[in-house]
Amino acid sequence: MPESDTAHRSSADRAARPLAVVSNREPYLHSLAEDGTVSWSPTTGGVAVALDALMHERGGVWIAHGAGDADRLVVDAHDRVSVPPDAPSYPLRRIWLTEAEEHHYYEGFANEGLWPLCHVAHVKPIFRAEDWRAYQAVNERFARAVEEELPDPAAPVFIQDYHLTLVARHLRALRPDVRIALFWHIPFPHPDQLRICPYRREILEGLVASDLVAFQLERDRRNFLAAARTELGAKVSRSRVYFQNRSTTVYAVPIGVDFDRIQAVTHGPELEAEKERLRRELRIDTPLVGIGVDRLDYTKGIPERLDALDRLFTRRPELRRQLTFVQVAVPSRSKLESYAAVEGDIDQRVAAINARHAGDGLAGGPIRYRKSALRIRRLVALYRLADFCIVSSLHDGMNLVAKEFVAAREDLDGVLVLSEFAGAAQELGDAVIINPYDVGGFADGLEQALDMALEERQRRMRALRRVVAGRDVVQWASDILEGLEHLDPRSMPAPPGSAPRKAPSDTRIVSTSSPTAGR
Numbered sequence: 114m115p116e117s118d119t120a121h122r123s124s125a126d127r128a129a130r131p132l133a134v135v136s137n138r139e140p141y142l143h144s145l146a147e148d149g150t151v152s153w154s155p156t157t158g159g160v161a162v163a164l165d166a167l168m169h170e171r172g173g174v175w176i177a178h179g180a181g182d183a184d185r186l187v188v189d190a191h192d193r194v195s196v197p198p199d200a201p202s203y204p205l206r207r208i209w210l211t212e213a214e215e216h217h218y219y220e221g222f223a224n225e226g227l228w229p230l231c232h233v234a235h236v237k238p239i240f241r242a243e244d245w246r247a248y249q250a251v252n253e254r255f256a257r258a259v260e261e262e263l264p265d266p267a268a269p270v271f272i273q274d275y276h277l278t279l280v281a282r283h284l285r286a287l288r289p290d291v292r293i294a295l296f297w298h299i300p301f302p303h304p305d306q307l308r309i310c311p312y313r314r315e316i317l318e319g320l321v322a323s324d325l326v327a328f329q330l331e332r333d334r335r336n337f338l339a340a341a342r343t344e345l346g347a348k349v350s351r352s353r354v355y356f357q358n359r360s361t362t363v364y365a366v367p368i369g370v371d372f373d374r375i376q377a378v379t380h381g382p383e384l385e386a387e388k389e390r391l392r393r394e395l396r397i398d399t400p401l402v403g404i405g406v407d408r409l410d411y412t413k414g415i416p417e418r419l420d421a422l423d424r425l426f427t428r429r430p431e432l433r434r435q436l437t438f439v440q441v442a443v444p445s446r447s448k449l450e451s452y453a454a455v456e457g458d459i460d461q462r463v464a465a466i467n468a469r470h471a472g473d474g475l476a477g478g479p480i481r482y483r484k485s486a487l488r489i490r491r492l493v494a495l496y497r498l499a500d501f502c503i504v505s506s507l508h509d510g511m512n513l514v515a516k517e518f519v520a521a522r523e524d525l526d527g528v529l530v531l532s533e534f535a536g537a538a539q540e541l542g543d544a545v546i547i548n549p550y551d552v553g554g555f556a557d558g559l560e561q562a563l564d565m566a567l568e569e570r571q572r573r574m575r576a577l578r579r580v581v582a583g584r585d586v587v588q589w590a591s592d593i594l595e596g597l598e599h600l601d602p603r604s605m606p607a608p609p610g611s612a613p614r615k616a617p618s619d620t621r622i623v624s625t626s627s628p629t630a631g632r
């Protein structure tokens with residue numbers, strides 16, 4: 114066989130190798146209706162959709178917390194269920210948590226501790242010893258389940274996010290040779306901020322037990338390397354951490370969206386009808402439409418967005434008759450005080466703006482507020498209905514809504530108004546970039562979006578689409594997985610006391626710097 118064929122076949126073999134994905138949030142959830150019937154729904158949100166696409170392509174097993182109230186009713190004796198439920202493609206192994214474990218591990222340590230620690234959104238991180246104990250125990254349980262489920266000894270393990278920082282360490286103790294990558298989806302804090310966490314050293318040790326740790330942005334990668342050096346005393350080179358006789362490769366690999374799937378929806382025969390249904394349901398009778406689509410989270414800058422809209426309607430009262438703003442917010446982590454507080458704040462602001470800018474025979478005011486998730490077809494129709502889409506995060510790892518909006522705009526219209534503090538701003542410099550803390554500047558940005566000429570809108574959207582199509586979710590996943598496959602096992606351990614080895618010249622991984630919006 115010619116050498117090129119061999120090379121081709123080995124890369125095809127690699128592509129076909131099944132995978133173990135591990136995440137807290139499951140991709141499909143089963144729930145029980147009042148009449149006792151079981152229904153299911155896919156998890157909305159960019160990451161779950163992205164990893165699901167990856168599982169369809171590669172096969173393997175997905176291990177996640179079974180959080181649905183009917184999840185236990187549909188699993189087999191090994192706690193597995195085939196998903197998607199309507200067209201089974203791969204097994205989902207569910208991990209069961211007690212109420213106390215969920216409270217301390219998920220709500221407490223992950224979401225009252227690590228989440229605010231990693232996001233500059235002025236919510237104080239809370240670290241409690243009992244949360245930490247539960248977090249450790251649950252991470253160990255996840256590791257044991259991965260070990261049981263590994264489809265084959267060479268199958269790579271892909272760990273998703275900050276809930277599971279200790280899994281690699283436990284798994285490596287059980288299976289020293291397993292190949293592990295972890296993707297850190299959210300911002301990684303500066304070492305000064307990380308010091309708030311009393312358990313930072315254990316978390317960093319857990320992370321460097323992976324062979325590869327990937328972040329969204331170059332900034333996150335640099336923060337992690339600096340923390341490994343200062344907190345662990347590890348040797349650090351440009352893209353590796355050397356600690357306790359092993360090395361970990363560290364890259365920045367920004368996540369993308371499933372561009373083709375979104376395109377396919379825009380080509381569907383239902384798009385126009387779906388847009389009309391949305392118009393009717395949301396009572397939209399204005400020529401202009403703005404939208405925001407978010408998880409209901411204090412990091413998303415929804416109150417700041419409402420303030421800017423308030424300013425806009427005050428500056429240009431004629432817009433009250435011309436513009437409807439649709440805010441879709443998907444309730445999230447609602448048991449936590451910090452989330453209940455932002456939800457209450459948004460409710461009040463929406464009511465106040467609607468009261469202030471209604472009148473003159475206008476019923477209801479200009480804001481339509483929906484607190485529920487939309488399935489992909491409706492979501493894409495909403496994206497296509499919009500003259501502008503606002504993403505105003507106070508701090509965000511990436512923000513996939515920004516990229517989804519662009520992917521849906523094959524018509525080359527619509528303006529993206531994007532916070533400079535969303536990771537996506539690093540790549541999407543042709544959006545109208547705003548600072549959510551500057552209410553006047555934010556309102557200027559909205560005016561700029563509304564007044565922009567068609568030619569300019571098209572020029573910007575064309576440029577944005579080139580970026581989003583060029584780095585979709587398949588590219589993201591294969592960058593991480595191929596990076597993992599290509600690590601040379603012989604180069605991994607660093608002899609004690611030796612100088613750091615030179616970083617590999619693996620050019621398939623793209624490490625983004627900041628070509629555009631300043632952060």
Ligand code: G6P
Pocket residue numbers: 138158160273274275298299445446
């Ligand atoms: C962020 C996190 C994900 C998480 C998602 C939804 O995007 O990075 O890991 O799954 O939010 O949050 P939830 O708490 O509902 O899983």
